[in-house]
Amino acid sequence: MDFKQLGEFALIDLIKVDAIHNKDNVVIGIGDDAAALIPAPHQLQLVTTDMLVEMVHFDLSTTSAWQLGYKSIAVNLSDIAAMGGKPTHVVISIALPSYLSVDFVVSLYEGMKEICHEFGVNIVGGDTVASPNGLVINVTAMGEVDPKNLQRRSGASVGDLVVVTGALGDSGCGLELLQQGTWTEHEFFQPLVLRHVTPRPQVAAGAMLASFGSTSMNDISDGLASEVNEIAAASQVGIRIYAKMIPLSAEVCAAAGALGKDGLEYALYGGEDYQLVFTIPSQQLSLISQADLGIKLTVIGEVIEQRHGVLLVDEEGVELQLEPKGYDHFRQ
Ligand SMILES: Nc1ncnc2c1ncn2[C@@H]1O[C@H](COP(=O)(O)OP(=O)(O)OP(=O)(O)O)[C@@H](O)[C@H]1O
Ligand SMILES: Cc1ncc(C[n+]2csc(CCOP(=O)(O)O)c2C)c(N)n1
Ligand SMILES: [Mg+2]
Ligand SMILES: [Mg+2]
């Protein structure tokens, strides 16, 4: 069915179904001029927004409506995770071109509702408009954090270790496989594509690491090189990263080999892994290791004095400046 047949208001009625997961903190959700929410006592309110634009962030020939819905929420929950917080609500705005169908929107919201339910997040509002050209999705996520666990980019100190969750580079490599149309050629390509189209935000890890005393944190949206440079600039410190220590999955190593590329390049500059990079004193990190929390953590470097800048020790042991050349919207 097309949007004209159904109309704007009936479409919103479809979106409204199953939007609220946790009724305790919502007085008014979808259906009024604004949502009315109950803030948790003694918590800081977190608010973040990220927009996804067709042919900039996604290509509908290589991602399904469901996957796109899931990812639109995931990238926003990832920013709440990087503040050490717990996501609570999202507001979703969509600009719909006429070549999409009502079924597409229903499936988009099924993906959104799946991840919202998984993380206990309510969809409390949004906006629906027509687009003359291309699908645009904007999500605003809200969350809460205990003031003592708030994670900034600016808290790193000389001597802290630099650590990442998970493995890096899978998403950038998955994107390249999708763009080349070669992702069906090998079985080990598929997990890479899935990590690109449906990344999992590291919400539990962010809150846990914060409670164990991480000093600064960033989520990896534009690539590790860019994110560590942001921490270094905000904290007025230098950072040294060791190429050999950057965790790469077996799949990205195999795929990079097949593509004649270097897996490390995807990790440093590919982006969209939505893992966390953080700094932490070594004693605090040992406490986490002893607690065995089931989160994959890898030390990749250390915080050094600002005058050294941000450095990468390459696989041959040569120290180079690590330029923040991740994804830049105006330099593609
Ligand atoms: N158009 C804008 N108006 C006001 N603030 C903005 C605008 N764009 C970005 N910001 C702010 O700039 C800061 C950095 O935003 P940025 O989007 O780079 O972070 P991010 O969401 O972590 O990264 P990414 O968008 O790659 O996921 C944030 O505080 C954000 O709110
Ligand atoms: C069709 C298509 N072309 C290119 C890319 C790559 N890409 C787009 S935005 C971005 C950084 C994160 O976005 P933001 O900084 O806006 O949060 C990256 C790595 C993609 N995903 N799909
Ligand atoms: Mg952003
Ligand atoms: Mg971020």
Ligand SMILES: [Mg+2]
């Ligand atoms: Mg972001």
